[in-house]
Amino acid sequence: MVRVALAAAATAGKHDVPVGAVVFDAEGRELARAANAREALGDPTAHAEILALRRAAAVHGDRWRLEGATLAVTLEPCTMCAGALVLARVDRLVFGAWEPKTGAVGSLWDVVRDRRLNHRPEVRGGVLEPQCAALLDQFFRTRR
Numbered sequence: 001m002v003r004v005a006l007a008a009a010a011t012a013g014k015h016d017v018p019v020g021a022v023v024f025d026a027e028g029r030e031l032a033r034a035a036n037a038r039e040a041l042g043d044p045t046a047h048a049e050i051l052a053l054r055r056a057a058a059v060h061g062d063r064w065r066l067e068g069a070t071l072a073v074t075l076e077p078c079t080m081c082a083g084a085l086v087l088a089r090v091d092r093l094v095f096g097a098w099e100p101k102t103g104a105v106g107s108l109w110d111v112v113r114d115r116r117l118n119h120r121p122e123v124r125g126g127v128l129e130p131q132c133a134a135l136l137d138q139f140f141r142t143r144r
């Protein structure tokens, strides 16, 4: 699943940080995928996860409740995206690289496993981390 997210990340515009996200349904079928498009859309909320969740909700039978779904993303989600995946009732989150500066799934905060929330997705981080981190390193290296 993270491999598919990596393919989505590769479709980011050249000014956008290459982060990709994919939503799979309970049977493992792909519902939607997206790349970060903050620069391309001029939208501060156009993170890959948000765009993928919106597209998935549009095609999912149960509309916005993505119960049974898995969100795979190449980078640890920020607070906005972590909040969104809890609101979408996503069952599982799988991500690649850890984000020590803004990560909200264990690094800086742990938004999705807060015991005060009644919906807490299962989490697996660090999947294909070297490949996910390399894509980001490459992007930032060429920007300097």
Ligand SMILES: [Zn+2]
Pocket (backbone or CB within 6 Å): 047, 049, 077, 078, 079, 080, 081, 082
């Ligand atoms: Zn985000």
